[in-house]
Amino acid sequence: MSSSQAITSLTLTSLPKLSTGKVRDLFALDDSSLLFTATDRISAYDVVLANGVPGKGLILTQISAHWFAVLEQKVPGLKHHLISLTPPASAPLTPEERALLRGRTMVCRRLKVFPIEAIVRGYITGSAWSEYTAKGTVHGIPQPPGLQLCSPFPNGPIYTPSTKAPAGEKDENISPEQAVSIVGEKYAARIQELSLAVYSAAAAYALERGIIVADTKFEFALDEATDEVVLVDEVLTPDSSRFWNAAEWKAGSEAPSYDKQYVRDYLTSSGLKGKPNVELPASVVDETAAKYRDVFQRLTGKSLEQALAALE
Ligand code: ATP
Ligand code: MG
Numbered sequence: 294m295s296s297s298q299a300i301t302s303l304t305l306t307s308l309p310k311l312s313t314g315k316v317r318d319l320f321a322l323d324d325s326s327l328l329f330t331a332t333d334r335i336s337a338y339d340v341v342l343a344n345g346v347p348g349k350g351l352i353l354t355q356i357s358a359h360w361f362a363v364l365e366q367k368v369p370g371l372k373h374h375l376i377s378l379t380p381p382a383s384a385p386l387t388p389e390e391r392a393l394l395r396g397r398t399m400v401c402r403r404l405k406v407f408p409i410e411a412i413v414r415g416y417i418t419g420s421a422w423s424e425y426t427a428k429g430t431v432h433g434i435p436q437p438p439g440l441q442l443c444s445p446f447p448n449g450p451i452y453t454p455s456t457k458a459p460a461g462e463k464d465e466n467i468s469p470e471q472a473v474s475i476v477g478e479k480y481a482a483r484i485q486e487l488s489l490a491v492y493s494a495a496a497a498y499a500l501e502r503g504i505i506v507a508d509t510k511f512e513f514a515l516d517e518a519t520d521e522v523v524l525v526d527e528v529l530t531p532d533s534s535r536f537w538n539a540a541e542w543k544a545g546s547e548a549p550s551y552d553k554q555y556v557r558d559y560l561t562s563s564g565l566k567g568k569p570n571v572e573l574p575a576s577v578v579d580e581t582a583a584k585y586r587d588v589f590q591r592l593t594g595k596s597l598e599q600a601l602a603a604l605e
Pocket of ligand 1: 313314315316317318319329374401402403404405406458459460512514525526527
């Protein structure tokens with residue numbers, strides 16, 4: 294993978310771009326569907342880095358697709374946005390564009406995304422650990438004394454929503470009451486219920502494969518026709534989750550991770566945290582690519598090449 298080029302921007306001649314996120318470019322397919330396309334861009338601390346990680350967009354897409362298939366079996370009543378991994382033959386794409394998109398795009402339902410980030414934490418680390426050591430709480434919820442770094446929450450996973458800040462701004466933690474005021478009582482309750490159900494199903498599935506899902510972030514949208522809350526965006530990827538190697542995990546110290554923590558640690562230790570236009574050294578790019586591939590294989594039981602070969 295390191296020998297190939299990172300794809301950091303995408304334009305399609307005949308499909309309008311709906312939006313450019315930190316990692317994804319969304320293209321309108323028609324009024325009800327879009328191409329949800331992952332580039333190889335990587336962001337850390339809310340800043341997009343100057344260079345990408347070759348093949349990362351393929352991994353994010355294939356991992357999300359795997360999870361949608363697993364979760365629709367495991368979580369009764371769950372609806373998600375994935376329609377297909379291959380753009381329809383009728384889509385106005387050149388053969389070159391189809392080749393570029395192959396494996397990194399999902400045909401998805403085009404929905405109105407709720408403006409909150411649905412975060413679930415099973416283990417105490419990161420900002421939750423900082424809050425706990427300072428105040429004895431996590432997301433304002435009192436926790437028992439004596440918890441160790443990276444230990445599971447004693448009363449089970451907790452839901453800690455945040456705002457979905459516009460580009461350039463930082464997401465802020467919100468209380469359940471604030472979540473209700475942003476999305477309404479009915480949808481806030483359903484988002485919380487689905488978040489915890491999806492996290493629990495995914496954490497059990499991953500643990501059977503030697504991976505701890507320490508925490509993760511979901512996004513949901515509303516299907517206005519049926520009034521159903523739908524799981525959208527990427528799911529349970531190394532960009533949206535902390536994944537730890539269960540064999541090496543122990544409470545009291547940071548476990549080796551298969552996610553962006555490696556990049557965050559590099560940026561922090563080199564004094565580059567939050568700076569614009571940072572170019573990652575080739576060794577950090579290669580190591581990150583290897584971690585993403587490794588977790589893909591562990592979770593899905595397939596290599597990336599096998600997953601790509603299975604596409605139509
Ligand atoms: P931001 O949108 O703030 O830039 P981000 O950097 O995480 O967030 P990306 O992951 O790069 O964004 O892009 C994905 C975008 O697509 C997110 O804004 C997400 O809310 C949106 N999205 C996900 N699923 C759907 C869907 N089914 N319909 C419409 N928009 C969606
Ligand atoms: Mg995103």
